[in-house]
Amino acid sequence: MGVQDASVVxxxxxxxxxxxxxxxxxRLRAAIDRRSDADRFEVRLRSFELNPDAPREPETIESAxxxxxxxDASVVLEAERRIQALARSEGLAFSLDRLNANTFDVHRLLHHAGEQGLGTVLFTALxxxxxxxxxxxxxxxxxARVAESVGLDAERVRRVLxxxxxxxxxxADRREGAALGLTGVPFVVVDRRVAVPGAQPAGVYGELLDQVAGPSSEAAARD
Known part of the structure; x- marks a missing residue:
């Protein structure tokens, strides 16, 4: 297998x-999908709780x-509206009526799903x-319902939860991320060779992929 064919995590x-x-x-998924060799890339989601001390009982974004x-909660609402407008401009649904709570159990389920090869699928659906x-x-x-809808065994999911x-x-994910320089999320690491923090434009993610994997065959042909 040549370098241009090797898988990239x-x-x-x-x-x-x-x-x-x-x-x-x-945006990262869009950058990968633009490549003719998109199937070379395996996206693995890793756990990082932004607020590990958040209560388990759901509360509104304003209350949190x-x-x-x-x-004044108007500060967070203004920021939410800005992100909502940005998300919608990129074709993404974005409700301002979301609840907030501790995400530790969701992350535990992510690891269970990852063992079944469904971690990214489950987390993306959620x-x-x-x-x-x-x-x-x-x-x-x-x-459990969402987990079952992506192919996980509902009874096993209930036992995990x-x-x-x-x-x-x-x-361990949090510790490992910190060792790689993580201070917040999202934090993207390609092939354990390059990393970028924050929600970057798709073009920046594309450059990161090119840096590690080289341009895809279509891009190389244009160059």
Whole structure:
């Protein structure tokens, strides 16, 4: 297998409730899909809780902001509206009526799904439905329903959610990300060779892929 045919692992440290992760991962996927060799790239989602001290009981975005920062919730609502406009301009649904809560159980389920080869599929489905306002991922029944819809065994999912499996895996992801220079999410690492923080434009992600994997055959032919 030549260099141009070798597989490339793209790791994304992310959190469910992070709107910039939502936008950024879609941009990354667009950058990969633009390549003629898109099937070379394997996206693996890694766990990072933005607010590990968040309560398990869901609350509004405004309440979460006031609890964490104090002051006027209009600040977070203004920021949310800006991100909403940006997301919608890129064809992404974005509800302002989302709930906020602790995401540790969602991350534990991500690791279980990853063992079945469905981690990215599950998390993408959850994130898309969550930001569209179509699912409450902090409700175990809804979480299990979405997991089953992407091919996971619902009973096994319920056992994971009822116990403490994969807790150390979630914490290990955070430690590993920090060792690579992560301070926030999204954080994209390509082939453990280059990394970029934040929700970058698709073109920037494309340049990152080119840097590691070389231009795709179509791009090379144009050059």
């Amino acid at each position: 793209v790791e994304v440290w992310t959190d469910l409730g992070c709107p910039w992760c939502y936008v950024g991962t879609h 902001f006031i609890r964490s920062h104090g002051g 994130k898309d439905q969550f930001f569209a306002g179509a699912v409450n991922p902090f409700d175990g029944h809804e979480l 009822a116990g403490g499996e994969y807790a150390e895996a979630v914490r």
